[in-house]
Amino acid sequence: MRITVVTLFPEAFESALAASLLGKARAAGIVAVDFVNPRDFTSDKHRSVDDAPYGGGPGMVMKPQPLVDAIESAGGGHRVLLTPVGAPLDQAAVRALAARPHIVLVCGRYEGVDERVSRLAIDQEISLGDFVLSGGEFAALAVIDAVSRLIPGVLGEMASTVEESFSDGASLEYPQYTRPTEFRGLAVPDVLVGGHHEKVRAWRRRESLRRTAARRPDLLARRRLSPADRALVDGDPVVLPASRAHVVLAHHPVLDRTGAVVTSSITNLDVHDIARSCATYGLAGYEIVTPVGAQREKIEHMARVWLDELAQEGVQAGHGHRGHALAPIRVHESIEAALAAIGPQPLVVATSARESPRPIGYRELLRLLGRMPDRPLALLFGTGHGLADAVIASVDHVLEPIEGQSDWNHLSVRSAAAVILDRLFGTGA
Ligand SMILES: C[S@@+](CC[C@H](N)C(=O)[O-])C[C@H]1O[C@@H](n2cnc3c(N)ncnc32)[C@H](O)[C@@H]1O
Numbered sequence: 508m509r510i511t512v513v514t515l516f517p518e519a520f521e522s523a524l525a526a527s528l529l530g531k532a533r534a535a536g537i538v539a540v541d542f543v544n545p546r547d548f549t550s551d552k553h554r555s556v557d558d559a560p561y562g563g564g565p566g567m568v569m570k571p572q573p574l575v576d577a578i579e580s581a582g583g584g585h586r587v588l589l590t591p592v593g594a595p596l597d598q599a600a601v602r603a604l605a606a607r608p609h610i611v612l613v614c615g616r617y618e619g620v621d622e623r624v625s626r627l628a629i630d631q632e633i634s635l636g637d638f639v640l641s642g643g644e645f646a647a648l649a650v651i652d653a654v655s656r657l658i659p660g661v662l663g664e665m666a667s668t669v670e671e672s673f674s675d676g677a678s679l680e681y682p683q684y685t686r687p688t689e690f691r692g693l694a695v696p697d698v699l700v701g702g703h704h705e706k707v708r709a710w711r712r713r714e715s716l717r718r719t720a721a722r723r724p725d726l727l728a729r730r731r732l733s734p735a736d737r738a739l740v741d742g743d744p745v746v747l748p749a750s751r752a753h754v755v756l757a758h759h760p761v762l763d764r765t766g767a768v769v770t771s772s773i774t775n776l777d778v779h780d781i782a783r784s785c786a787t788y789g790l791a792g793y794e795i796v797t798p799v800g801a802q803r804e805k806i807e808h809m810a811r812v813w814l815d816e817l818a819q820e821g822v823q824a825g826h827g828h829r830g831h832a833l834a835p836i837r838v839h840e841s842i843e844a845a846l847a848a849i850g851p852q853p854l855v856v857a858t859s860a861r862e863s864p865r866p867i868g869y870r871e872l873l874r875l876l877g878r879m880p881d882r883p884l885a886l887l888f889g890t891g892h893g894l895a896d897a898v899i900a901s902v903d904h905v906l907e908p909i910e911g912q913s914d915w916n917h918l919s920v921r922s923a924a925a926v927i928l929d930r931l932f933g934t935g936a
């Protein structure tokens with residue numbers, strides 16, 4: 508593979524490219540790296556490559572002509588500009604670059620490059636992440652390193668690139684251990700020293716999914732688990748936090764539109780629709796709270812009608828019969844009773860349309876759940892105009908309000924529940 512680097516500072520690459528695997532790959536002719544300096548394409552006596560930005564502002568901008576000429580002198584290849592406004596680099600993009608015979612990596616400096624360079628001479632813009640480097644050289648080095656280790660012959664064992672983090676696009680690598688079996692009181696997990704290959708494989712895959720769920724829930728949220736993975740982590744409280752989550756729908760104490768604390772009436776739609784959302788996202792339970800005995804009986808009756816029908820028809824789980832969704836409904840006379848029924852020490856998270864002083868974000872909540880796999884989650888929803896202040900003050904966390912870009916902010920509780928369950932437990936993020 509050939510890599511051309513367009514840079515004002517080729518010397519920044521010397522030691523990094525000479526060392527370790529990259530040095531060997533270059534010596535063996537597997538990867539060839541050459542440099543083009545835009546300064547060699549200037550015509551003024553100061554050999555200037557930058558100029559002040561039109562419209563004013565701090566710093567200087569790289570001029571289009573020396574840079575475009577430098578890029579074109581590379582004679583083809585896939586042209587990549589390293590820039591913080593590019594698409595964040597991931598392993599899939601690294602793999603695509605590694606499949607090309609020639610890539611040209613263009614490094615910016617100063618406040619960046621004239622926009623026309625991108626329009627005229629760049630095929631792809633890549634960012635290393637949401638931070639600002641002082642030059643594209645370090646980003647280019649990272650790309651060179653990540654790309655070249657995928658080229659056959661560079662790493663000793665290609666398998667090591669198959670099982671590592673992100674190789675399947677969506678999970679982090681499992682924990683690794685080497686000798687000794689015990690270090691400062693910490694032992695290597697038994698399964699790894701047992702010599703049973705299939706058990707090791709299953710353990711690694713499960714740990715990889717658990718780590719990803721706890722540390723990078725955003726990665727797992729991008730897709731549904733494969734049937735094999737689902738079988739492996741069935742009911743796992745870290746990978747499938749929904750399996751220990753309960754929706755608690757409170758009709759008391761809630762606010763009315765004047766801000767008074769009241770008891771609201773149950774509505775059929777909330778009972779049914781939230782039950783269906785809970786079933787879709789795989790929640791453990793749906794707890795409905797009302798202090799009014801007659802209303803509790805009404806809900807129980809409603810659920811029973813559907814469950815009887817389900818029993819008569821014998822519809823299997825997963826076939827969308829409403830009875831399956833209504834089965835996990837329980838009624839309680841108070842929020843405290845609902846929390847006690849959920850299990851020991853539930854993490855209690857209230858939802859609110861109003862601002863609260865220190866709300867918890869969705870990913871933060873998922874990460875927190877990953878760190879406390881033994882605690883069930885109670886997601887509190889208020890009917891009417893939301894949960895009373897005393898409830899909000901008593902919970903462990905208040906979830907960020909759902910907000911769009913408009914000033915209107917009054918979702919129905921069943922819509923809010925659907926949005927929040929999807930943000931926490933849905934796929935396709
Ligand atoms: C100081 S930065 C320019 C930042 C630019 N003014 C902005 O705010 O987006 C100079 C050069 O460093 C490189 N660079 C900085 N941050 C980067 C990142 N996160 N990923 C890739 N390249 C980066 C780019 O080549 C950029 O042109």
